Amino acid sequence: MGNFWAAWFLxxxxxxxxxSAEQAGVGSFTRxxxxxxxxxxxxxxxxxxxxxxxxxxxxxxxxxxxGYLLFSDIPANAIMKWTPDGQVSVFRKPVxxxxxxxxxxxxxxxxxxxxxxxxxxxxxxxxxxxxxxxGRSITVLADRFEGKRLNSPNDAVFKSNGDLYFTxxxxxFQKQDDDPAKELQFNGVFRLTPAGKLDxxxxxxxxxxxxxxxxxxxxxxxxNSDQARKIWMVYDVKPDGALANGKVFYDVTSEKAExxxxxxxxxxxxxxxxxxxxxxxxxxxxxxxxxxxxxxxVPANLHWGDADGKTLYITARTxxxxxxxxxxxxRP
Numbered sequence: 001m002g003n004f005w006a007a008w009f010l011x012x013x014x015x016x017x018x019x020s021a022e023q024a025g026v027g028s029f030t031r032x033x034x035x036x037x038x039x040x041x042x043x044x045x046x047x048x049x050x051x052x053x054x055x056x057x058x059x060x061x062x063x064x065x066x067g068y069l070l071f072s073d074i075p076a077n078a079i080m081k082w083t084p085d086g087q088v089s090v091f092r093k094p095v096x097x098x099x100x101x102x103x104x105x106x107x108x109x110x111x112x113x114x115x116x117x118x119x120x121x122x123x124x125x126x127x128x129x130x131x132x133x134x135g136r137s138i139t140v141l142a143d144r145f146e147g148k149r150l151n152s153p154n155d156a157v158f159k160s161n162g163d164l165y166f167t168x169x170x171x172x173f174q175k176q177d178d179d180p181a182k183e184l185q186f187n188g189v190f191r192l193t194p195a196g197k198l199d200x201x202x203x204x205x206x207x208x209x210x211x212x213x214x215x216x217x218x219x220x221x222x223x224n225s226d227q228a229r230k231i232w233m234v235y236d237v238k239p240d241g242a243l244a245n246g247k248v249f250y251d252v253t254s255e256k257a258e259x260x261x262x263x264x265x266x267x268x269x270x271x272x273x274x275x276x277x278x279x280x281x282x283x284x285x286x287x288x289x290x291x292x293x294x295x296x297x298v299p300a301n302l303h304w305g306d307a308d309g310k311t312l313y314i315t316a317r318t319x320x321x322x323x324x325x326x327x328x329x330x331r332p
Contacts (some may be wrong), residue, residue, distance in 0.1 A: 015034050026321070027279075027295045034174055036282060036291035039271065039327050046295060047315075049320045051086045054078070056315040057263065058111040058122070058155070061331060070111055071315050076126065077107040081319060096125030102219055105171050110155030110210075110263070110301070112295055113332035115162060124172030129153050129164070129192070142166075142192050142249035145200060148183040152239035155210045155263060155301075157332060162194040165201070166279055167208035167222065189222060199316070201243045205233065210274065212300065213237070214285065215330060221249060222273055223261035230245040230260050232274055232283070249287055252277050263301025263315075268328045273312070274297040280314070295321055304329030 007176075016231040026047035057300075058070040070091055076095035079102075106125035110317065114120055119132040120141070127150045128143035141164070143150055152172025157165050167197040171188045173179035179189075187203035189211070202208065202222070209225040220243060224234045234249035238298075252261065257278030264274040270285035280293040280302065297316040304312045309328040314321040 023330075027293065030292040030294065032292070033284075033288060035121045035284065036290075038267060039282065039325055040291065040293070041208075041326050044323060044325070046293070047322045048296075049322055050082060051319045053080070053318045053320070055105070055300070055301050055317060056320060057109050059114060059120070059301060059303040059313045059315050059320075060111040060198075061303055061304075061313065062067070062113075063117065067081065067305070067307060069303070069313050069320075070123075071320065072108040072111060072121065074105045076107060077125075079108055079121070080112070085183040088320075089113075092136075095121070095123055098125070100125060104174060105152070109153070110166070110170075112156050112158060114158060114164075115332075116118050117332075120158075120164065121154060122156055122166060124152040124154075127172065129156065129166055131321075141196075142190070144191065145184065145188070145198055146249070151184055151187060152231070154197055154208070157211050157213060159213060159237075161241075163222065164192040164209060166190055166192070167211055169207045169209060169225070189243075199242070202246065207260075209262050212264050212266045212272070213330070214266065215268060215270050216277075221237050221264060221266070221274075223264055223274055223276075225260040225262050227260060227316065230255065230277065232261055232264070232272065250274075250281070250283050250289070252281070259298045265302050265304060265312075266330050267304075267325075268330060271327075272300060273329075275301060281314075293323065295319075304331040 008114045026048050027046035031206040057072045073199040078270045081091040100106045108121040110122040129141045131139045151168045153171045154167045170176045186203040189208050191199045211221040220235045230253045231251045232249045236242035236245045255277035259277045262275040272283045282290045295316045299316040302314045305311050312323045
């Protein structure tokens, strides 16, 4: 059986489906459905690109200059840069200018690009969403809602019309929801229009986290990173950009492996790649679990990189990883 260290078979109405946990470089794959094979090719390998970091998140591929990756190291209070020659350097440090207890999640988290290719960052300690201009100056895009400071913006995604959707859980606070510095009584999902109008779209999720649009932008998926309710939600996106008809897309609350729904991305076929218990869960647009990508560390986020957009760059605790796939991803 080559590098397969476990294999078993599951009878289903459609016949026999092979489930396997397959060694793949520094990680492994669990192939639940044959559709997974069209995405993750046979012989695919997970590579470790960098290590000895603190807690990394929010990777984003920068297209200019031959291409490179930026990612957040949250407790290190830095945005880091990885280049294809294997070098890791500091892109921005500090993100938060004040003093803070060691280990607190004070730096940036989710990173993305606007339509002009400028870096947009969710900043925990500064409790804001910012844009880095071409001269490296920082523009604040959002830091308050109805006069109250945001919690700690976590992850963000642009719609093609320029609207920015972002989540705002309490992970930047030492005491989370009970922290006296928390001004909002909820953990929201917001939309920021190009004109600067900030709208609250969702306020009933306990820990809104990663989010991503379907290829046609008619659906928005949002991860809930709550140990008590580990789910991915899906919402209809109305013509005016508001969200409606929220429902559970996939529930992994009963899973015992370490990890919760966190960062996510979608591919050009509408499959969701969400970090969760035990690895990265690949789920079809119909809500079927196709397979799982396992890494040596618990993954937090991922992004499509390289010129062809078919490579997943994965941030997992202290390490940065890479996996080449057969399908292009949705990316700015």
